[in-house]
Amino acid sequence: MRKPELAAAIAEKADLTKEQANRVLNAVLDEITNALHKKDSVTLVGFGTFLQRHRGARTGKNPQTGEPVKIKASNTVAFKPGKFLKDSVNPVVTPAKKK
Numbered sequence: 001m002r003k004p005e006l007a008a009a010i011a012e013k014a015d016l017t018k019e020q021a022n023r024v025l026n027a028v029l030d031e032i033t034n035a036l037h038k039k040d041s042v043t044l045v046g047f048g049t050f051l052q053r054h055r056g057a058r059t060g061k062n063p064q065t066g067e068p069v070k071i072k073a074s075n076t077v078a079f080k081p082g083k084f085l086k087d088s089v090n091p092v093v094t095p096a097k098k099k
Contacts, residue, residue, distance in 0.1 A: 036077055046084035053078045 001009075003025065011021035032050055035042045041051035057073040081089075 044082070046082045048079055048081040048085055051078050051080070052076070 004022075007022040007025050008018055010016065010025060011018045014021065014024075016024070032042050036050060036052050039052050041049055043049045053076050055074050055076055058071050060069045060071045061067070062069050
C-alpha cells in the first residue's frame with residue numbers, strides 16, 4: 001500500500017474527504033519525523049515504536065572488488081512492532097483435537 005491508498009482508506013474509515021485525510025496523514029508523518037529528529041521515540045500502543053538508533057563506524061567490503069571500505073557512523077530509524085501488530089501478522093493457529 002502506498003501513501004495515496006492509505007490516505008483514501010483513512011478518508012473512508014474516518015468519513016473525511018481524501019484531501020482532509022491526506023492532510024491528517026501528512027501531519028502524523030511530520031510529527032513522527034520531528035520527534036525522531038529530536039531523538040525522541042514515538043510509541044503507538046499496540047502498533048509499535050519508532051526510534052532513532054546509532055550505527056557505529058565499521059568496515060565493509062566493496063562487492064565488485066572485494067576491497068575493504070570504511071563506512072561512517074550514522075543514525076538510522078528503527079521500528080519495534082507492538083504485540084497487536086505482531087499477533088495480527090503471525091496469527092496463532094490452534095491444532096485440531098484428535099478423536
